[in-house]
Amino acid sequence: MDGARGGVRRPLWSALLLLCLATPALAAEVTGYVESRTEYTRSRVRGLLPTDTLPEVRQLLELNVQPRVEYRPGGFVAADLSLFLQGAWRYRGLDAEGREVGVPPREATAARPFVSLSELYLSHEVVPALHLLAGRKRVLWGSGWAYNPTDLLNPPKDPTDPSSQRVGAYMLRVEVPLESYTFTLLASPAVLSQESGLPRALLVHPEWNARDDELHYLVAARAYALVADADVNLMLFHSNLYRDAFEDKTRLGFSFSRYFFTDYELHVEALVGRGSARNYPTPGCLDSREAAVDCSVRGEPLISRRRLDEGRLRPRVLVGTRYMFTDESLVSAEYLYQADGLKRSEFQDVVNGLSLLRSARELGVDPDRVTAELLGDPEEGLPQRFRFEPIARHYAFLSFQKPKIRDDFTVMATLVANLQDLSGLLAPSVAWATTEWMTLTLSGFLPFSGPSSRAATVPETGAKVSEFGLVPLSYRVLLQARLFY
Template structure:
């Protein structure tokens, strides 16, 4: 706990120092608009460098602690430092464009140094007319209207609801966007089909290999409402289709929703005795949300999410019971077989960011309180409606220094035994993210 206090103190001091510091750009003793600032180059280069120290206040009785650390002792609090270097580069010539976003990460964890480098995006595109853009390569589709979850994001990797604005790795796809505008209540229609092969070493983590999958989105702006119809078919994943919408009810109130149906979804389950089975069913997932901006610049984002592919409270409890028993077996006999089996299950569907059925998400952020420009405090909660466990994350964000972003974020994980947030590996987490854009 002492480390937590020291860490917290350093973080707050750093943020306070940033708030009190005059940015490097200097005093406003004159201003000019240099034409060179508007010149277009055929190439572009940018990205960000980030360092993120994290402290975990471990919960040694939790299921996810046991599956990860059953055979070794680790210090408490657990310290981790993540370094990220994201490089973006692009060339644009005539109607053609090539773009690459390479994510490089290095982490100092209790497992030692871990590093990874992979392209998040890597594609070429041609835009013969403003109505038509064709692209091929590693792309991110980013379907859906939800903030924390996107059940209709059929060709995207799942978001981390704890940090939904992080950019995600794409899949290798080819497709195009065709746009048509109209006068009247129907203002826009666009069609975006995609081919996604899971073969030749491409997209192996998408699903069953040896297939080419077809997905498409049709977008309408109708009566000032964004509406998408979307589907994915092919044999790598079960077929699925859905729709989403977003609309401003009033100037300051937006509502959005998503609905997704998945045919013949297969879910692996384990009972309390450790017997693994698989069930197949048609699943429905949905999301309903709103975003409200108050007169004093407070933004509220509220979402309800039903995860039809998730576990019921009973099924989750069986899994936690199995982990507890497997851990006891390991302690009593030294037999690591059952706990390793539990760890493997944790790496699958049980280890998803939100593996159960019904959630509420609420984020309240206040722009520039006390006249402090570029300062945004926020608090976020994710509430599991099935087992009534929750996470609570206050954060302080400061972006006042050009290209530098400072975020101090704490997270409390609260829940009973055999509840989702009660069985996470830590009871609390504190992180400072320092990101510099270039």
């Protein structure tokens, strides 16, 4: 273990271990599961995004342990830790002449074991109206199901299986729970460097790899109230280079949730701030190869955060409803609006830029970096079945779940749709509870393109492309077996 890693990890683990050994425990329990996930993905080799590093066959084994130790007086230590082993095979891509070839992965990370520390925290009740928490925990204050505009703390979740993402953020939290009100204040340092899922640097970059001398953090305050049987949250966030490019940025959040007519739940969640940390194509620079060369010669970036310091308000709002039938079937519908999302003309610029990626290295541009900046950051947290990073302005999420079919089967289906170009993703699944301690799940992911009249045009070929038509897979099938203990 190197000194940088040990300096971050050893004090936390040692303190928790000494606390557990030195304090009489009232109760201790360990739960968890072992899961095997087998995936087959049909790569869309001739799409705009490269598939060189996308394995068509992947085997994932996870050993999860969730210990909880209670101690006197009024506190507990809890953790959620997973060890992963991966195997990946069958890589496909295109060579320089556009011919389909088998391509080995550029990095061997898929074959290495890694650890995911989803949660590790100490919670202490000083008095009934004062709770303290320190460590890593997933905290969600919003009311959205498939997506949370106000979630600035955690890695994004999979809208087709929202509960699968359990990775939280490091924080210190003070909470005052009252009968109908709760007040919360928390501070979270950003994880700036990690290896195998464990942090190497928090808050500031280490001297041996310093990119800047800034503090990377988020401070958040929340006031919760139960008003007329409705859950209402008011949130205030102030951050500096925390999971985005905003510096000294203050944003306001709001959420509302209430049941009407007994069975109908309505929820609203919103985040309001000025400007946007999103990357946008520079107008005119991606219209053609010649235009890209001209911009590069002039030193003008092909993409930039040109709205970062904009004074205009850019709200994100999610509105949704859920209904549960008498047989416990559930239907959920949500609509997401992002004022900083790409317009249709800006998405056309993205398509123009992606169509140039195959020759981008000749321009001194790294295609992988451009793709990540245009479409979202690499995966974080637990290995997700599907990663969703909304880039447009209007989305719809529809979910249906029917449990207790012949007592031990559950059928689910989720639709994620871009309402601008009418493309989307359909994710059906069926789960079979074979016993009380084992569940088998078969899932599918089927992206589809919208009508050509709403799609962008690839300059080189004239082909029509929509947002979910960019996804570098034609379909994906997963078989999961989970054993609980």
